[in-house]
Amino acid sequence: MEALPLRRVDTPATPAGCRGRLVERDRLEWRLPDGGDPAALAQDFLTAHGVGADDLTRPATGRPNGLCGAALYVSAAAAATMAAAAPGAPTPAPALPDLAVVVYDHATTDDPAPPPAADGPWWVGDWTPSWTPHQHAAAVTAVRAAIGRGDVYQVNLVGHAAAPYTGDPRPALARLARLPGARYGGTLHGPGWAIGCASPETLVAIEAGRLVTRPIKGTRPATAAGRAELLASAKERAEHIMIVDLERNDLARVAATGTVTVDELFAVRRWCDLWQAESTISAAPADGLGLADLLRALCPGGSVTGAPKLAACDVIAAREPVGRGAAMGALGWIAPGHLDLGLTIRTAAADGHLLHTWAGGGITWGSDPDAEVAEAAAKARPVRAALTAGCTRHR
Template structure:
């Protein structure tokens, strides 16, 4: 593969590094075997089409709780697993909700899955972060935002008004920014994927180099492992200082917002066929992500019957922590308020293997096409939200991403 230095209009080469949530035992030796794409506007049920593709490649997606060894001895035994990306728009389509504004990166599919094998022993790993020399001609231009600070604050107030009318209880609003770039984005995307606290840090893109996604997401949308389905919603943010920790723990507003989303996630899992009682294993635990404290809970349900991928995606997508409550009403508010589509953000991105599934929420996520870099950030709005404070919180979330893109390490 040629790793060319570029000029304006250069298509990004597939960056090195393990795909998001790939097992560490794979040692980044991934070799793409087959892929599946679905765009908003395509025909067919995306959840069923995706399931058919993955099942046809030997992955146990029609029964995610299966624990036998049949997979390891069948004709697909050379398959390591599959990367999966599902956009927020695809999640809306799966639950029969009309998506909002169009994606600013239409070249990236709304569903993309790659079935991986391993490269041969002793070969150069296809994905290996940091294996290429620094790209000296990478240059990022000025950011263009989807709304001004005043526009963002006005959207927050619109949500507060909707809450006052009883239309919704909480809505997550998200802004978008993009910037032109020159050169090879590989190292910049690698810096994003390596940000501190990036539980799902990784990079995904097609072999033709037409686009790439890098994520530093800390949040689990859904994990299936050892007979349980787990989600880890994050709500509540403060600077990672002693004072910030005290403020987050003492904030009635942040705790109320967080508990509301935990209840939503409990309901999402409870209505999923094939699951037993839902329990909250941990509530409002404080974790650190790249200089920020964030509050996280752990919600789980035992698998008591067959759980298929299509039903699972319909239950959890789009993610409750980036939509709001009630989810359908919140999605309607989002579609009316956000001037630019969510693109690759606020969706699902991760791994499906023979014995587990692990999908992160694609927050703290970057997309590149042939000419521009794209970022998104936002937050959950409740009746007690202060508009300018919410604008500042979104800026704090996107700050580490943009600094990683412009830094030279």
Template structure:
């Protein structure tokens, strides 16, 4: 990258976005020792965040010199490591850490935005980590595993990358704006890497003693016909029900017994020319539940792994040719009052001189391999268009 873009991660309070400065940073890669959930909680505690018991929130002090919060990025591999599961193949975006935590304190005056390079972004040809045929074969192998009873559902993800020259700042900002400034879009960056997400999906919210996740599962074109197909699809509804049940079980690990509830079941949301089905799962957080325990309960995210989660991760590790990097993980912000994290779908990573994009979908017994490949490409298309913008591309 010719410049390191300044991003706002999801969940930063609106009044704090221009009045923060970085004071400490943790970066961890999967080949390093340590439990990422424990490392994250320890780092947050070391900078003064009350993370031992998230069921009793504190007060967000905005005075200059006080701790604002911690920006968090958790990769798919870090999420798997948190629960001792198979982390899959190495990430092609090697410069991006698997766990990032950046602590900020409040300042009295607005912080000036960083300088932007004038170098025009030029993208090369997009290269896929597997062919359409290989992707379809992986879908079929998942169907066979379902037939054997090994799993109920597995999310298969494809990866695309392009070499680039010039400055990525504006392009990544366009990706982060895909959800029209939604609360789960944003980005983070470091030396030699950047991650931007236009995600519409809530991985996790903890506020007022309540924990919530909003899984998205089920996609069609945002047309009248697409809406009808999504609402009436037996396959899409079955896929959605399985993930909602998985998320109910995940939250039950940290909930007051009997408080897990599902609301807004299979509600259709619009994102970049697509209809997507979303449900809300929430619970009362059990007293004494710390940050590490919460992260282990929801990571890696169920809607991009499958069910049962650990068995699905074994299929993913066996079938996907490259790791998912910062995609299919979580990114957000922790304050004394709340934790808010988006699931890093519709996400781009810049590592060295390449840009990386991941997209996929959930596979069930009723899945048709070619249709699943088409769905993954449909999800990646708006991200690629946002990256290209008005720049010249060799595609």
């Protein structure tokens, strides 16, 4: 995947009126071996370009020098680094950066963004998982044992699969944005890599002057019976409430004292052919809150780690055979006076040779190993179907 033609900017949460009018001004790409603090690097880079990431509470005063905003991507390993947590196993896609910040100007009428390139031949081979269903189930059993010992209360386990491809992967990755419920649908790419996202989950946004996070926990098939079962499940509700409490605590670290509220609890919403339970938690930001401190407080997302967060990250690092790469991190848009980052569940990536997908779920004492394996497969199925649609050959 080299020297690909330019495409219109379609980063998740990019303002709708800007998507066809953006020209890249500058970018920062960082990988774990580079060293340093990715949260501080992102904040300093954005502040140097006039985004004002050093104080997210400062009112927007216009767009300096034509600046529109920036795409911000954080891998799962970078998110763990921000929290001083175990980074996990090595990534299966080392071509991808662990942090990418891409700053955009608005194009002038004389310098329009190029139209989308025509889709060429596309082929995807067989998916090879990084663990078998039996190994996945054994990991669930091991997590239940850790819960029984009192090491953790909940751990999110994530599996990975890869498939070879030929052709330009970006049209396939862009199809993820059209999946039903993809609140953070979109793409981001660089030399030799590309990411596609169909996430429904808000990691953190600033809305009406408040910090907002919307953790998702609890899944059932999108049928009438599935909805009733999700609402009645004591196991799913307990799993969900644990993460709500964790996210309340995370927000409180960067919020004005006494302002954290749960605005909506256990609302059932649809993503593709699944019902999922979502809550909304918000808080007034502390005076002078900068992006770096916000990322350190919220990353990695509690719904994809577990509780307590650092202990859960230790279990994840010991049990998952490969790293989470582009998944379970963050991807979205930041501009003066604006921040909207999705948590990269339902996310796929491409390097020069392979497509990568990840899927998993939260494990509690009440988890059934076989049911957890089936739930992860159900989450991965629509993503893989979108990626393989339109194949000229498909083994």
